[in-house]
Amino acid sequence: MIMSALAATAALTACVDDDSNSVLNDFENEFGTNTKIELEYDTVRGGGSQSNPLLYASAITVGQRLQMPMTVKYAYPERLKYTWMVVPYKDGKVQQVQVGNKLVYVQADTIANTRDLDYVVDLAPDRYRFILVAEDPVTGLSASYHAPNSNQGVEVPQEGVQGGLYLLTETADGNTDIEVFTSDLMLIYGGLAEYKKYYSTLTGHTLEGKPRFIRGCSDGSTAKSAYMVATDKNMYRLNMAGLVTMNDWNNMFYETPATYNPQAMVMTNSCEFLINDGRLHTLYLDKANSRKYSAAVAGDSKDYEAMPWLMFTTKTTWRPTPNAIDADQVVFDAKNLRFVPYFARKTSMSTFLSTSGDAVVDANKLPAKPMAIVNGVNNSTYAIVKTDGATMLYRYNFYNRVDEGDLSADGARSALDISACTDINNATMFATCTVGPAFYYSSGKNVYSFSPQTGQTASQTVYTCEPGEEVTCIYAWGSMGGGFPTSSVIMWIATWNAGKQEGKLIQYEMDHNTGLPNSMWGPMFGAPDNPVITTGWGKIKAMTNIDAE
Amino acid sequence: MLSACENDKFYYQDKPRVRLVGDEHLTLGTDSLELSFTTYAADEVQVKVDACIMGSVAGHDRTVSIEIDEARTTASPTLYSVPSTVMVPAGENKGTFFVTLRNAAELQSRAVTLYIKTNVSDDFAVGVNEENHLLMRWSDIIVRPLYWADIEEHFGAYSNVKYRFMLDCLVAKGFNTNLDPAAGLNWADLHNYNIVFANMLKEYNAAHPGAPLTDENGTLVTF
Numbered sequence: 001m002i003m004s005a006l007a008a009t010a011a012l013t014a015c016v017d018d019d020s021n022s023v024l025n026d027f028e029n030e031f032g033t034n035t036k037i038e039l040e041y042d043t044v045r046g047g048g049s050q051s052n053p054l055l056y057a058s059a060i061t062v063g064q065r066l067q068m069p070m071t072v073k074y075a076y077p078e079r080l081k082y083t084w085m086v087v088p089y090k091d092g093k094v095q096q097v098q099v100g101n102k103l104v105y106v107q108a109d110t111i112a113n114t115r116d117l118d119y120v121v122d123l124a125p126d127r128y129r130f131i132l133v134a135e136d137p138v139t140g141l142s143a144s145y146h147a148p149n150s151n152q153g154v155e156v157p158q159e160g161v162q163g164g165l166y167l168l169t170e171t172a173d174g175n176t177d178i179e180v181f182t183s184d185l186m187l188i189y190g191g192l193a194e195y196k197k198y199y200s201t202l203t204g205h206t207l208e209g210k211p212r213f214i215r216g217c218s219d220g221s222t223a224k225s226a227y228m229v230a231t232d233k234n235m236y237r238l239n240m241a242g243l244v245t246m247n248d249w250n251n252m253f254y255e256t257p258a259t260y261n262p263q264a265m266v267m268t269n270s271c272e273f274l275i276n277d278g279r280l281h282t283l284y285l286d287k288a289n290s291r292k293y294s295a296a297v298a299g300d301s302k303d304y305e306a307m308p309w310l311m312f313t314t315k316t317t318w319r320p321t322p323n324a325i326d327a328d329q330v331v332f333d334a335k336n337l338r339f340v341p342y343f344a345r346k347t348s349m350s351t352f353l354s355t356s357g358d359a360v361v362d363a364n365k366l367p368a369k370p371m372a373i374v375n376g377v378n379n380s381t382y383a384i385v386k387t388d389g390a391t392m393l394y395r396y397n398f399y400n401r402v403d404e405g406d407l408s409a410d411g412a413r414s415a416l417d418i419s420a421c422t423d424i425n426n427a428t429m430f431a432t433c434t435v436g437p438a439f440y441y442s443s444g445k446n447v448y449s450f451s452p453q454t455g456q457t458a459s460q461t462v463y464t465c466e467p468g469e470e471v472t473c474i475y476a477w478g479s480m481g482g483g484f485p486t487s488s489v490i491m492w493i494a495t496w497n498a499g500k501q502e503g504k505l506i507q508y509e510m511d512h513n514t515g516l517p518n519s520m521w522g523p524m525f526g527a528p529d530n531p532v533i534t535t536g537w538g539k540i541k542a543m544t545n546i547d548a549e
Numbered sequence: 550m551l552s553a554c555e556n557d558k559f560y561y562q563d564k565p566r567v568r569l570v571g572d573e574h575l576t577l578g579t580d581s582l583e584l585s586f587t588t589y590a591a592d593e594v595q596v597k598v599d600a601c602i603m604g605s606v607a608g609h610d611r612t613v614s615i616e617i618d619e620a621r622t623t624a625s626p627t628l629y630s631v632p633s634t635v636m637v638p639a640g641e642n643k644g645t646f647f648v649t650l651r652n653a654a655e656l657q658s659r660a661v662t663l664y665i666k667t668n669v670s671d672d673f674a675v676g677v678n679e680e681n682h683l684l685m686r687w688s689d690i691i692v693r694p695l696y697w698a699d700i701e702e703h704f705g706a707y708s709n710v711k712y713r714f715m716l717d718c719l720v721a722k723g724f725n726t727n728l729d730p731a732a733g734l735n736w737a738d739l740h741n742y743n744i745v746f747a748n749m750l751k752e753y754n755a756a757h758p759g760a761p762l763t764d765e766n767g768t769l770v771t772f
Contacts, residue, residue, distance in 0.1 A: 255722075255745075284737060287735075288735035288736045289735060295741055295744045296744070298747040299751070347746070348747050
């Protein structure tokens, strides 16, 4: 009997004290369970739900301090051994290298053995993922935490790569410089900073000619990793690293066009599209190429004269509409007053189907040459046309839809009279973000907005110039998204004061639904000022941000 | 004196003779050349020929006699021009002349030949057998290139009319007529050519209203 009692006691004790990983012995204490280790970023110690430096980051820089306070839930936290690792990571997987005739995974580097990470970035240019592994050496139980979640990891860019808003400025002697601006609201660029005369400081010279446009472009691969800068004298492909000239106009073509007149350039659908002197040239980057633009694409049955406008996004790969138009690009033919599609890798332009009689707007025949064409909400297309004494906003949709003879974007509201918009007939600058319906415009005096989805019939004032000030450029980023919260809510207005010989940059957080300033993300991310105004710039004539074009 | 007699064996001892050497780019060092007008912009080509002497240079001008071997010549006289004499200037070791070869519609379906040779003149005897003549053969015949399958992705199904049009375009633009990807052309290079052809075809059809370019099978040519 005593033996039985002892055995029973021992058995009870075993039940209470057994801390093995057996399912039969699950238990939980104030620290967590004994069957699962949960690792999370500590938002309390980190300073907020958005404070995780790797949450939205697309890039980190050498020398940057990464602080990742972590929480752990586990019954025996004191037993855990921690290992922070960093591994080259791209396209959803750890990168592999050839060793002999085999592909092997790149070995991860251990960068810390603490729960919290406090690390000064010291990595070669590449894309990486950070991993925290926690292991209980007693039971062998382990868990891991990965950051960022992005399939492309976080990039350590090549030296000399400065991210931010690139400003094309006209110098006093009529040439072009590049200046760079970053702000807290832009999130991933390290806060407010102004890189005045950035290009000329880097290279020792300016670019010949007055600024025309700047756009993200390719280095010959499918990566958007260079800038295309056009002036009225030359066009340059500048590598992101150090803005080194890769080539210029004279070696950008198989056959350099007789007339130099670059008007627009967009990289989309693995292709660079360039309009020069009313003709479309292509450079397909997902095929073996010599980084040269093709001869001008032929017209269909008619010759064409393309206006300086190109679509940012013409199709989608995520749940595309069956039998959607699927053009690689669309241009506006000013000679025949029509939109014409260009399909992948063709030698000639094509046409849309004949317009049905009940279409609200006719993409095959506009009443007049538009004053402007811009990329509108959800990748629709806006054309502002003066006709019959009125100024009209025509809205078309060529994106992810079937062509059945009516390419109107919004039913009866595809044609709106915007004659009441202040100064619209003198507008020379336009800006949009395809995330919202509003468009912005300026003739040089003040900046206005109009949203076709609010029911308004007149414009709203966004910015009023000070005495002696003129608007020189307006730009809203995020037309193709940038993958981070503020990538579709910021707009910049550039002004020039001739008396002071000084440029000003005004940054607004905008609501692109209403076309008015709105502070939502700014306060959340510790950037409450709206607008943010900086001065001392050159005369800003064009802007772009390559990560959120 | 004995030394001088021994050295004499190293010098040419025969009477002066003359041999023919054609343009090396065309003959590749042989006694014949073949030429296709499909890769020439003009309808006439000048072939350079050197009448090279065998023996010492002279202190006076000398004359080479050139004749046509009619038995080995199938080209009609309208398709070529050959000088009957060539001068070797004093102090020179050769005289240079040009043979003109001409294109004609008949050459799109057959090749023709011209056989020229040196003849005895007052100044020269005929040169060595291997080089006393030059055979020239030319045509304007289109032949489907062996690599067409490798470029069909760009240019579509082959036809003689289409290929001739492409060659004419390339020649007019001063581009290389070799479209073989194995020669180093990449996708973008060929795509660019395709666009060039499309543009030039538009111009051709616009210049021939009602008669767009149609191939030998009755199919409209497209790019």
